[in-house]
Amino acid sequence: MPTVLITGANRGIGLEFARQYAADGWNVIASVRESSPELEALGVRIERLDMRDLEAVASFGARVEDLDLLVANAGTWLPEQAETAHDGRAWAEMMVSNSIGPYLLAHSVLPKLRAPGGKLVALSSGLGSIGESTGGYVPYRSSKAALNMAWHALAIEVKPRGLIAITVDPGWVKTRMGGKNAPTTAAQSVSEMRQLIERLTPEQSGGFLKRDGARHAW
Numbered sequence: 354m355p356t357v358l359i360t361g362a363n364r365g366i367g368l369e370f371a372r373q374y375a376a377d378g379w380n381v382i383a384s385v386r387e388s389s390p391e392l393e394a395l396g397v398r399i400e401r402l403d404m405r406d407l408e409a410v411a412s413f414g415a416r417v418e419d420l421d422l423l424v425a426n427a428g429t430w431l432p433e434q435a436e437t438a439h440d441g442r443a444w445a446e447m448m449v450s451n452s453i454g455p456y457l458l459a460h461s462v463l464p465k466l467r468a469p470g471g472k473l474v475a476l477s478s479g480l481g482s483i484g485e486s487t488g489g490y491v492p493y494r495s496s497k498a499a500l501n502m503a504w505h506a507l508a509i510e511v512k513p514r515g516l517i518a519i520t521v522d523p524g525w526v527k528t529r530m531g532g533k534n535a536p537t538t539a540a541q542s543v544s545e546m547r548q549l550i551e552r553l554t555p556e557q558s559g560g561f562l563k564r565d566g567a568r569h570a571w
Contacts, residue, residue: 356380357381359424364391371395373544384413412461485569521549524563
């Protein structure tokens with residue numbers, strides 16, 4: 354039975370990842386800052402983890418056994434009024450939660466990933482694309498662009514072990530973050546991302562991908 358670690362699995366996209374992998378017979382480890390009735394109803398293993406606590410993140414690998422897949426989904430999007438380049442607190446918090454934390458977690462669980470064949474997947478955003486940027490939301494955009502670069506470097510590091518590392522844009526999804534006007538349901542987005550994850554090749558490692566497998570503009 355393959356094992357997946359999913360961060361931020363208490364709601365939205367993370368919860369849907371947990372739901373779909375559990376339904377397909379995977380052993381699911383769901384890390385959350387706070388649990389939810391919906392997650393607990395799945396009967397998966399739940400581990401408490403605050404991605405802002407970098408010491409806890411860096412030591413998290415000791416709490417898990419062998420893994421086949423990491424889905425680094427947890428992240429922070431602060432209210433729009435904090436999305437300015439002049440709000441240092443918002444910027445720092447999003448850098449920790451959206452880029453530094455996921456990278457440290459990946460390093461923490463590296464010894465537990467099945468090699469060759471293990472996969473490290475981090476959820477990025479089209480807002481992290483420099484080539485497609487339309488301005489605004491500077492702290493969030495910066496944190497996701499930093500995540501893309503960190504994961505690219507990670508892919509180079511783990512290549513000799515036969516591991517694959519990518520960042521993926523889930524698209525605009527109907528979640529608390531995405532809002533009710535988003536065109537894509539969490540179930541649809543996650544289903545397509547899972548198909549992408551399943552067919553990933555070493556040649557795609559290090560890439561910033563859309564959920565259909567197309568490469569995003571850096």
